[in-house]
Amino acid sequence: MTRMRRKRRRRHHREIHVDVEDLKTWVAPEIPLDLLIEILTRLPAKSVLRFKCVSNFWSSLFSSRYFRNRFLMVSSQRHSRLYMSFMDLYNDSKSMLLSSAPISSTFPSSLVFDQDLTIRKMGGFILRVLRGFICFTVDSKPHIYNPTTRQLVILPAMEESVIIAEEEEDNYEIFFFMGHDHVKDQLKLLCTITTMSNDMQKIESELWVFVLEAGGSWKRVAKEFPPHLPSPYELNMNGVLYYLAWTDMHTCVLVSFDFRSEEFNMIQVPRKAGDKILPRLKKWLTQIDYAGKVAVFDMTYLKVRGTVDLWVVQDWRNKEWLRKTLVLQPSQLHPIFDNHRLLAKGTLKGKVILVPRYLVSPFYFLCYDLQLNDLKKVEIKGIPDRWFSKPNTDIYCDIEFMNPSESIEYLET
Template structure:
């Protein structure tokens, strides 16, 4: 009679090492093998190590909308992704949206989670009364609505808070959402599921802080801001670790219309046709302007078409947004060869499409 051979079980460390090297879709299929494997895919150690290995596969998410129906009762909006191969824009399903939403914006993305602000069809003077803040993982399809912050009563009907979203460190267990409204600064933390007011040390009381022009990098949030309409702009930073603000001067004078970007894992800024990168001491990630030196990277000649602008950066190429009549078009541009790449579009794209916010995105198993 033959001897029954047993198969030695793999240690958990070896299993984590193997799973962390798999594409996310394959990894998610393994979560259906057993309860133990399902629990493993929700383990913070595996989530973190898988994220670190996936950070090289960077994608871009862009918010799109129907220019004719953006503010009507029958809105059309969505999110598209420019993936690792940059073949074309691909639509991403938004199951969280319903007919009760008037439109939605991408607030930002960090460690594979996307923060959305969706406006509902409700007439009210208060912005937050008609808004839902949603944390969404496009890869796992998980999402959740966050409790709303309580804002001060002294506001103008057109006032809206400035929001920022990110992780204070490499640990994907806990994220923070920052809400700035006049001189009031509040922080939401996932672990407590609640908002709290913070001192706002270093906050310069800027009157205009542009929520559409901000990024999250290495535990620091950066916004494009200015004190009033007559003065020039600056970059406002907020360190999610010590919750302290810093003011960073712009490299090109008083130009306040500045789009912030992430490029080569560094802070970059766009002014008209120029791109500048912030060089910092790797040992200091406080966001302090004394540690930042701006260097000009390149400029693009838009003299042929004044309806074009730098929209973002994908790998080593620039994403250009071209405004044509009632719609936008996106294409890639190589700043070294100065050659224009292919036009990026979707098969179902119509002439009325516009493109709003653009954020960096990487797939992950991060929990909402």
């Protein structure tokens, strides 16, 4: 038996032997360029970035706009991820950015944040995620970060802003929104700066645009557009940005901004007959993508009545809305009552994400399925214990979700 096994091993060894001389004369068949691109776009982003050093041709290919956009589109077909940022208000160097494991078609009962994407100067307010880039605000300046390339770009402040020049930092609100011009294939940043009186009888606002390209600079737009105070939450659909805003203490409007034409539009959000006219700080609402249409998700009376009003824009030009009222079962309301306040962060996989305003242990978010009128609780794991030991007045916590697209682009500004 022993001799037979040895013979088999030798025979097997002879069968896989390849003559080195034959390899020297063997020429691989040429792969068509379109097929090569399809193969390379399916590689992990880290591999693509590493292969840039293979040759000048590969470096030029990976830097081309066509390949970058193709890679972005292919990667967007993968599972989504969630991002969480933590900022120590008294020590920026201790700030942190975490990423979750990929999310499949259905939400699990718990989600682990197991990837630490923290780099220097990471701390900031209000995450914006678009086309593989993350934008956050530090000291009134936008920071653009690509977690794939690890590139961090800090854009300049608006030196020509009248509001910033005349007001103290505590007397104005500044928000940055990211968007994409599909025609010119440009990433753009919209900045809103607003100052107002305590009763909101007097509001002044400025609107600025920055094109993320070499030589880019801030440009003021829409000087005659009505002054308004934006909500910090955004919705990007087909190159158009939507956000809610307030023109006075009681009037809420839906604002649209087209990143291609750089034009603004505004329509007033309606009220349901019989509801009280509530001031801004007592209204809980945001804009969402509802089956491809823009809608306002109003959860003001969720705790009191167990109801949500959904206002769907049917015709923007004629200011036509369709209202739907959803009623939750009493058995599903306990996660709502367990939290002081929930923030609606938009939709992911057709579900509205409701996130606690404050960091509590155990931390969780809620998925509201509008089609099934069902509420599901998802616990978040992996947050370091040290963040729960800090008072909520000392930290800033934000959670944002994105499609899984990865960008291999390096920004030049």
